[in-house]
Amino acid sequence: MKSITPLFVTQLYLSNLSRGGELDISELEVSCRSIAEDDLAGQQWCENNGYSGYTSYASLSDLTWRFPIFNELKDILDSHVANFVEKLDFDLDDRDIVLEDMWINILDEGGSHGSHIHPHSVISGTTYVSIPNEAGEIRFEDPRLQFMMSAPPRKKDARNDLKTFHSHHPVAGEVLLWESWLRHEVRQNGSKGERISISFNYKWSD
Numbered sequence: 003m004k005s006i007t008p009l010f011v012t013q014l015y016l017s018n019l020s021r022g023g024e025l026d027i028s029e030l031e032v033s034c035r036s037i038a039e040d041d042l043a044g045q046q047w048c049e050n051n052g053y054s055g056y057t058s059y060a061s062l063s064d065l066t067w068r069f070p071i072f073n074e075l076k077d078i079l080d081s082h083v084a085n086f087v088e089k090l091d092f093d094l095d096d097r098d099i100v101l102e103d104m105w106i107n108i109l110d111e112g113g114s115h116g117s118h119i120h121p122h123s124v125i126s127g128t129t130y131v132s133i134p135n136e137a138g139e140i141r142f143e144d145p146r147l148q149f150m151m152s153a154p155p156r157k158k159d160a161r162n163d164l165k166t167f168h169s170h171h172p173v174a175g176e177v178l179l180w181e182s183w184l185r186h187e188v189r190q191n192g193s194k195g196e197r198i199s200i201s202f203n204y205k206w207s208d
């Protein structure tokens with residue numbers, strides 16, 4: 003054998019918010035909780051759609067405009083996304099990758115979020131605000147899974163980059179970024195505490 007070359011590699015970006023600027027995470031947590039309490043339309047949407055907890059996904063599309071701390075968060079995320087985008091070697095044709103939407107997720111005990119992708123976006127991600135012990139991990143799926151018709155499963159102790167699924171137990175203050183086509187899910191929150199995160203999409207500017 004001469005060599006084995008990794009091809010078509012899936013990149014997962016992991017950092018701490020603090021690397022992109024200063025932000026008080028406990029203040030962010032207070033804001034998330036108070037927005038959730040006030041957002042009756044969002045609460046109703048969660049009830050109608052069986053969401054265990056609260057998400058602003060369907061009710062508030064202007065967090066950065068309404069709340070200064072979310073605008074500060076946007077600036078920090080912008081710098082993380084710029085960092086990631088540079089590593090991805092996109093040819094952007096003089097256009098930018100810009101924030102499209104940002105939303106709060108507060109998952110109650112037993113809550114989860116099924117497997118999904120984020121269509122029409124370029125980069126998606128989550129930053130973690132409050133993560134109690136036993137809170138559900140985020141799990142990413144090999145995007146080639148549907149082609150693996152006769153492929154044997156991987157060993158439990160297979161190398162990280164060869165595994166079919168990759169789980170990450172987040173901690174408060176972390177930021178994770180990935181390309182929006184990457185399928186992922188949030189596993190069941192096994193904690194009595196609320197699992198609070200903020201998710202976002204970045205798109206290719208016009």
Ligand SMILES: [Fe+2]
Binds near residue numbers: 119186201
């Ligand atoms: Fe997601």
